[in-house]
Amino acid sequence: AAPTPEELLEIAIKIVRDAADTASRMRAEGISGVTTKSTDTDVVTAADRAVERQVVGALREVRPGDTVLGEEYGASAVAGPGAVRWILDPIDGTVNYLYGLPQYAVSLAAEVGGEVVAGVVRNPATGAEWTATRGGGAYRDGQLLHGSSQTELGQALVGTGFGYDAARRAHQAAVLAGLLPQVRDIRRFGAAALDLCAVAEGRLDAYYEKGLNPWDHAAGGLVATEAGLLVGGLSGAPPGLAMVVAAPPALFKPLHDRLVELDAAGGP
Ligand code: IPD
Numbered sequence: 402a403a404p405t406p407e408e409l410l411e412i413a414i415k416i417v418r419d420a421a422d423t424a425s426r427m428r429a430e431g432i433s434g435v436t437t438k439s440t441d442t443d444v445v446t447a448a449d450r451a452v453e454r455q456v457v458g459a460l461r462e463v464r465p466g467d468t469v470l471g472e473e474y475g476a477s478a479v480a481g482p483g484a485v486r487w488i489l490d491p492i493d494g495t496v497n498y499l500y501g502l503p504q505y506a507v508s509l510a511a512e513v514g515g516e517v518v519a520g521v522v523r524n525p526a527t528g529a530e531w532t533a534t535r536g537g538g539a540y541r542d543g544q545l546l547h548g549s550s551q552t553e554l555g556q557a558l559v560g561t562g563f564g565y566d567a568a569r570r571a572h573q574a575a576v577l578a579g580l581l582p583q584v585r586d587i588r589r590f591g592a593a594a595l596d597l598c599a600v601a602e603g604r605l606d607a608y609y610e611k612g613l614n615p616w617d618h619a620a621g622g623l624v625a626t627e628a629g630l631l632v633g634g635l636s637g638a639p640p641g642l643a644m645v646v647a648a649p650p651a652l653f654k655p656l657h658d659r660l661v662e663l664d665a666a667g668g669p
Pocket of ligand 1: 472490492493494495496561562563564565590591592593594610612613617
């Protein structure tokens with residue numbers, strides 16, 4: 402029989418805790434193996450690769466028929482029928498990790514039939530852990546989460562993030578310049594998975610970012626959804642590369658509509 406979301410979450414929690422230990426141990430030992438990926442600002446460290454290898458290895462032991470989509474090594478093997486696809490960001494917030502800023506995370510989600518059904522995000526620096534199963538609510542360290550009930554865009558504290566590509570950043574800066582005068586303020590913490598968890602617990606009213614990959618938002622997106630937020634893309638599209646917006650129901654449309662206007666100016 403197909404595993405339940407709760408069973409998948411249990412597997413994910415155990416693996417992510419071990420992975421988080423590796424990430425913080427490697428941070429304490431000193432950063433090594435720093436290289437760049439898509440651009441000069443897109444860094445990867447030996448820890449990103451080691452954590453991904455560890456998680457993929459652990460998943461293969463307990464769920465040998467599943468596939469893994471990871472940030473550093475891409476997709477593994479071909480999914481068998483009914484297989485689970487695990488979506489992994491070994492270290493989300495790599496730049497924070499590099500600089501010793503305590504805002505980075507291991508993020509792991511389980512997707513069945515194209516739908517994320519379980520997710521865990523853990524901050525190794527603080528030990529905070531967010532979990533969710535589809536239909537089962539979102540939790541931080543065992544405590545049930547509810548997002549903000551903010552209804553006014555002008556009163557909203559909005560998180561966002563920037564990609565690594567210069568042309569995309571120029572566009573993101575233009576969108577930000579249009580939005581900033583119309584909100585309470587903007588935050589850029591540097592790890593998308595944690596931003597989505599911050600929205601889930603009302604530490605941000607809303608969050609948006611263009612250009613996110615599945616591993617950035619799969620687990621955190623479920624945590625936010627299960628905490629009562631609407632998580633979507635633009636114009637009815639699912640959340641994805643084009644945009645991820647997470648906001649309380651009353652705030653989603655005003656934020657979304659403003660982003661559509663600002664995004665229409667064009668850009669990658
Ligand atoms: C990045 C972070 C950042 C976001 C970027 C992501 P990484 O992930 O989540 O906050 O703005 O778009 O690429 O590279 O540190 O795993």
